Amino acid sequence: MCKMLSVVVSVYNEEQALPMFYKATKSVLESLEWDHELLFINDGSQDGSLEILRKLAKEDERVKVIGFSRNFGHEAAMIAGIDHAVGDAIVCMDADLQHPPECLTEIVAKLHEGYGVINMVRTRNASAGILKNITSFGFYALINTLSDVKFEPNASDFFAISRQAADVLRKSYRERVRFLRGYVQNIGFKKTTIAYEAADRVAGESKYSIRKLFAFSVNTIMCFSNLPLKLGIYAGVFAALMGMAVMVYTLLTRKGAPSGYATIVILNCFMFAILFVIVGIIGEYIAVLFSELKDRPIYIVEEKQNFCDGIGTFCPTAHSDTPPHP
Ligand code: UDP
Ligand code: MG
Secondary structure, eight states, X not given: OOOEEEEEEEESSOTTHHHHHHHHHHXXXXXXXXXXXXXXXXXXXXXXXXXXXXXXXXXXXXXXXXXXXXXXXXXXXXXXXXXXXXXXXXXXXXXXXOSOTTHHHHHHHHHHTTOSEEEEEEEEXXXXXXXXXXHHHHHHXXXXXXXXXXXXXXXXXXXXEEHHHHHHHHHSOOOSSOOHHHHHHHSOSSEEEEEEEEOOOSSXXXXXOHHHHHHHHHHHHHHHOOHHHHHHHHHHHHHHHHHHHHHHHHHHHSSOSOOSHHHHHHHHHHHHHHHHHHHHXXXXXXHHHHHHHHTOOSOOEEEEESOOTTSSOOOHHHHOOOOOOO
């Protein structure tokens, strides 16, 4: 029996890119041995994206559309796509053609070989710019040092998973503060990578500012590592050792520590700075706990196109979903 590939595409203000994306992707999908469905998740776009998607859904029954009630973020859109996909395998990709649709042929070949998780690794990111490339390198170096699980640097939100792997993401990993790409890399299954060259955006602008990426990186570190929480212990031990050294010096020389107003003020500022940073880190972890506890939905669906009743519908309340931690 012919297998089906579900292609999940997150869309946020992509009215210019969508027609080009549909044309390019559809022609590749039609050349595949597998049947396909194209699942577009409209993440609360304010431009004409939803109208374009409705039109595509009318013309092509393989196009399915899920419209969110507001913007929930790229990851929430991918999660909704995974929840609603009915294919034997799912591919997540961006709508701006930075993820070349031609790779789908190679992905299907790997799926045939029995791979359950296929990570697409960027060899070059033409439009990212030096700053984004350097910060991305720094982020992966840091997270790989801090976390027990290891991440593939240059992995992207372009990946393919089997139905079995998708089931894991449907039932577990329903976290509010999350790193979907990281989960995909760490759920196991037979895994492989495919290298691809990220193209330039065909139209529009990147929705990820450096500020957004920074907040995302902090969340991810908290998501995968408890090490920052241990900073307090290390700082305490360091302060105690310093105090003891001064004490021994005072006793042995009977001269006393270097005295003076400036020394005391500098030491005070230094110690308080460490203290407040640690309190701040604990605060961030409490914020994560709080948002998990509130159990708000990851996404809210307002409309669906081309979904037959009962098929491909997934009850978000049963698995509870929420927007990312602000
Ligand atoms: N996107 C989304 N919701 C958002 C931001 C982005 O669904 O809040 C989509 C966007 O339409 C695109 C993909 O996520 O298809 C990746 O976004 P973008 O190209 O802006 O990120 P970059 O490639 O610059 O990292
Ligand atoms: Mg992009």
